[in-house]
Amino acid sequence: MPLLDNTLIKEMVEKILLRVQKPGRYVGGELNQVVKPWEQISTKVALVFPDIYDIGVSNLGLAILYEELNDLPDVLAERAYLPWLDMEDLMRQDNIPLFSLESSHALADFDVIGISIPYENLNTNTLNLLDLCCIPLYSRERNSNHPLIIAGGHSCYNPEPMADFIDAFVIGEGEGAMSEISGVYQAWKASGAPRGELFQALAGISGVYVPSLYEVAYNDDHTVKRIQPIHPSAPLQVNKRVCAKLPPPPTRLIVPTVDIVHNRVSVEIMRGCSRGCRFCHAGMINRPVRERPVEEVVRAVEAALDNTGFEEIALLSLSSSDYRRISELVQTLGEKFEDENLKISLPSLRIESFSIDLLEKLRDHRSGGFTLAPEAATERMRNIINKPITSSQLLETVHEIYSRGWLTIKLYFMIGHPSETLEDVREIVQLCKAVMAEGRRSLGRKASLHVGISTFVPKAHTPFQWVACDQKAQIEEKICLLKSELKGPGIKMNWTDPDETMFESWLSRGDRRMGSVIYYAWKNGAKFDAWQDHFNLSAWQQAFEQTGLEPYFYNHRQREIEETLPWDHIRIGVSKKFLAREYAKSQAGKLTEDCSQVCSACGILGIYGASRETSVDFDWKCPPLKEAQL
Amino acid sequence: MKRYRIHYKKTSALRYTGNLDMQKVWERTIRRGKLPVTYTQGFHPQPRLNQACPLPLGMTSRDEILDIWLDQDLEPAEVFSKMAKAAPPGVELDRVEEIELSLPSIQTRIRSSEYMAQLLSPFETTDLEPVVQQLLSAGTLPRIRRNKPYDLRPLVEELEFLSSEGGNSIRMLLAAREGATGRPEEVLEQLGVDPVCARVERTKLVL
Numbered sequence: 001m002p003l004l005d006n007t008l009i010k011e012m013v014e015k016i017l018l019r020v021q022k023p024g025r026y027v028g029g030e031l032n033q034v035v036k037p038w039e040q041i042s043t044k045v046a047l048v049f050p051d052i053y054d055i056g057v058s059n060l061g062l063a064i065l066y067e068e069l070n071d072l073p074d075v076l077a078e079r080a081y082l083p084w085l086d087m088e089d090l091m092r093q094d095n096i097p098l099f100s101l102e103s104s105h106a107l108a109d110f111d112v113i114g115i116s117i118p119y120e121n122l123n124t125n126t127l128n129l130l131d132l133c134c135i136p137l138y139s140r141e142r143n144s145n146h147p148l149i150i151a152g153g154h155s156c157y158n159p160e161p162m163a164d165f166i167d168a169f170v171i172g173e174g175e176g177a178m179s180e181i182s183g184v185y186q187a188w189k190a191s192g193a194p195r196g197e198l199f200q201a202l203a204g205i206s207g208v209y210v211p212s213l214y215e216v217a218y219n220d221d222h223t224v225k226r227i228q229p230i231h232p233s234a235p236l237q238v239n240k241r242v243c244a245k246l247p248p249p250p251t252r253l254i255v256p257t258v259d260i261v262h263n264r265v266s267v268e269i270m271r272g273c274s275r276g277c278r279f280c281h282a283g284m285i286n287r288p289v290r291e292r293p294v295e296e297v298v299r300a301v302e303a304a305l306d307n308t309g310f311e312e313i314a315l316l317s318l319s320s321s322d323y324r325r326i327s328e329l330v331q332t333l334g335e336k337f338e339d340e341n342l343k344i345s346l347p348s349l350r351i352e353s354f355s356i357d358l359l360e361k362l363r364d365h366r367s368g369g370f371t372l373a374p375e376a377a378t379e380r381m382r383n384i385i386n387k388p389i390t391s392s393q394l395l396e397t398v399h400e401i402y403s404r405g406w407l408t409i410k411l412y413f414m415i416g417h418p419s420e421t422l423e424d425v426r427e428i429v430q431l432c433k434a435v436m437a438e439g440r441r442s443l444g445r446k447a448s449l450h451v452g453i454s455t456f457v458p459k460a461h462t463p464f465q466w467v468a469c470d471q472k473a474q475i476e477e478k479i480c481l482l483k484s485e486l487k488g489p490g491i492k493m494n495w496t497d498p499d500e501t502m503f504e505s506w507l508s509r510g511d512r513r514m515g516s517v518i519y520y521a522w523k524n525g526a527k528f529d530a531w532q533d534h535f536n537l538s539a540w541q542q543a544f545e546q547t548g549l550e551p552y553f554y555n556h557r558q559r560e561i562e563e564t565l566p567w568d569h570i571r572i573g574v575s576k577k578f579l580a581r582e583y584a585k586s587q588a589g590k591l592t593e594d595c596s597q598v599c600s601a602c603g604i605l606g607i608y609g610a611s612r613e614t615s616v617d618f619d620w621k622c623p624p625l626k627e628a629q630l
Numbered sequence: 631m632k633r634y635r636i637h638y639k640k641t642s643a644l645r646y647t648g649n650l651d652m653q654k655v656w657e658r659t660i661r662r663g664k665l666p667v668t669y670t671q672g673f674h675p676q677p678r679l680n681q682a683c684p685l686p687l688g689m690t691s692r693d694e695i696l697d698i699w700l701d702q703d704l705e706p707a708e709v710f711s712k713m714a715k716a717a718p719p720g721v722e723l724d725r726v727e728e729i730e731l732s733l734p735s736i737q738t739r740i741r742s743s744e745y746m747a748q749l750l751s752p753f754e755t756t757d758l759e760p761v762v763q764q765l766l767s768a769g770t771l772p773r774i775r776r777n778k779p780y781d782l783r784p785l786v787e788e789l790e791f792l793s794s795e796g797g798n799s800i801r802m803l804l805a806a807r808e809g810a811t812g813r814p815e816e817v818l819e820q821l822g823v824d825p826v827c828a829r830v831e832r833t834k835l836v837l
Contacts (some may be wrong), residue, residue, distance in 0.1 A: 029643025
C-alpha cells in the first residue's frame, strides 16, 4: 500500500477525532514538543511506546532519547503511541497508518523506529504497532525500504521472545545508544550497501544485539544447546551498556494537556540498587549503583519546573533511602519549594522511622498513605529472598507512621517465592492484623490498611532464573487463603490475577521459539495484555496449541544450573556464577549483605571496573574490591 | 488580592483539550510564569481561577475569557507579558484587564456565543441557504440530547449561510445562558451536516 503523505493523514485524522474518547491523545502540539523541518533533516527517528499516550508520555527512557536525538543537528525524533481501541478501529477502517504526533508522518516514512519495551506484556502491542504502521512484522520480511526497528528497555534483557520481530536490540542503558545507531545508519544509507551490512555494522556498537546474526540450536529435550554468532561482526556475547557517570536528567519534558498517568516531573536520583533482593530483576540488571549529586538533582528539578510548570515531582530510584545524601536532598527541596504548593513524592522507602522523617520534611500531607514493601512475612522467607527486615521493625515503623498522623498504610507483599508454603502465606495475614491493631491503638477506627499482593514470576538474570514458577492452583490456593482470612474493618486487599501471572511467566524466560507464540496470540486477538480488562488468556492458550510449544516447559520447569539459558549470550555484568551462588545461599536460607557494605563479587567490577567513575560526586557505591574476589 | 480578566484565543491542537484539563493547563502556565496566584484554602489548595462558558471539544475560539486572582497588585501589562511568555502552544493572549473583585462570575454574565462553522468535504460546496431559512422560519425545533427532549429554536438567535471562494460556512449566534445553551453541533445536525465535517470556531462571547 502506498504511504499517505502527512497532510492527508492530518486531514483524515481530524475527521475521526471527535468520534473517539480523549482525542487529545492523538494531536501532539504540547509544550516542549520539538518539531524540526522534515525536508531538511537527513535522519528521522520515531520513538514509540507500545501502549496508549496516557501511559507512554511520562516514560523517562523515551524522554531522555527524545532530548538527546533532537539535540543532534542532522537527526529529528518524533513520538508515537498506540491508539486506544476506538481510535484503532477507525484508523483501520479508513486505512490511516500509525503516524507521529509532531508532524503526522506515517511511521513507515521514518528511517528508524525505536520502541521502548519495559515489560513483557507489551509484546503483542509491539506487533500490533508494526501492523498499524503497515510494516511487515518479521524482521526477515523487511527490506531497505522499511525503517530499521530497534527495541530497548527492561524486558529486552531477555530479547529472545521478540528476536524474530526486532532488527536490533539495545541491551542496557540507552543514553548515547540511539545517537550511535543513527550515525551508523547514516553511513550505511550514504553507502547504498544492502541491509545486511547495516545489521553487521550495528552489531559493532556496544550493547547492540542483532538477533538475526545468531543461530540457536536446541537439545532433544527442547532446552537450548547453544546460541552462536553466524557472522564475524557479531560478538560471542553482548555486554550491556552502562553509563559510568549518569548524565544530567532531561528537563524539557513534554507537558500534556490531557490527563495522563504520572502527570508530573520525574527525576531519577540514583540508578541501581545494592540490596540484592533475589527476586528482583531491576536490582540485578541495573548494577552498579550510581547516584546523581544533590546539586545536580536540585538544578534539574528547578529547570524542569521552570520548563514545564508541573505541580508535582517524583524523585525516582529503586531504593530512595539508600541515596547517601537523601536527608540533604529532601531538606533542600523542602525548603526551596516551601511556599509553592509543590507535591514531592519519594517512592521506595526503607522500613524504618527515618523514612517518616524524610516524608515529613517534604510536607507530605499524609492523604496518600504511607507505602512500605516488606514482601514477605516470615524470617524464613525473608532469608530466601534476601530482604532481611524483622516483623518487630515493621511494627515499630508502622506505629510511628500511624501515630504521626498518616491514616492509611499500604503494604506490598509478594507470594509464590521458591519453597513458600501456606504457613508462610498465613503469616502475611497475622502480620497485617498486627499492623491494623497498631493503627487501631493510635487512631481508632480512622486507621486503614491497604495490602497489595503480587505474585512472584522468575525473571532472567536473577538468582531465581532457574526456579519453577508456582502452579496456578497453588497461587489460587494462596490467594484464596488471603481473601478469606485477611479481612476486617479498615483492611483492603488487592491481588494479581493468577492468569496474568501465568502469562508473564511464559514470556519472561522464553526462548526464540516463543516468538511464534506471541505472533499467534496477536493473530488470535491478544493486545493490551497489560490492561486487566483486555487480557485474553484463551488467545495465548490457543497460540501455544497452534505452535506445539508447551507452556509448562517455560514456567513450571525447574532448570538445571548447567543448562544453557536462552539469554546466556546477553551479559548484564553480574555473572552467572554469582547468580548461582546467590541461588544456593537462598536454598540454604543464608543472607547476603548489602553490596554497598561488603562486595560479594557479583562480577560488575570485573567487566566495568575499568570505566568506574571515581570523582567524589559520581563514585559508584561498590566498596573496594578484595584482591581475591577479582 | 487582585482579580484580572484575560482575553485569549484557543487554537491548534489545544482545541482537543477539554475545559477540565484546561484548568491544569492554566495552573501550569501560571506556575511557569511565576505569577503570585491566590490559592484556595484546604487540604488540596488549588489556584483560584475561573473559566467562562466551556468551549466544546474540538472547537477553536477567537474570544475566550479567564479570570485569575493574584495575591499581589501587578500592572495588567505585567500579568500579560508573564502569561504570554509562559502560555503553551494553542493559547494566544489578546489582553488583560484588572476587574473588580466583587464582579459576579463570568459565566453568569454571558448571554450568547457566536460560532463560525467552516464546512468541510462533502459539504464545502453544498448550498445550505434553503435549510437555514427553513430552520429560521420554524416555530419550534424539538430535539433530543442525552435522552432529554428540548427545543433548539429559541436557542438560535441568528443564523446565516455564507458562501465564498474559500468554501461555505455557517455563522450562528446561540444562547449561552445558564440552563439555556445552544450547541453548534446540534444546529449543524439540524441543518443535515455531520458535525465532524465542519471546523467550528467560537468567534465571540456576548456579555
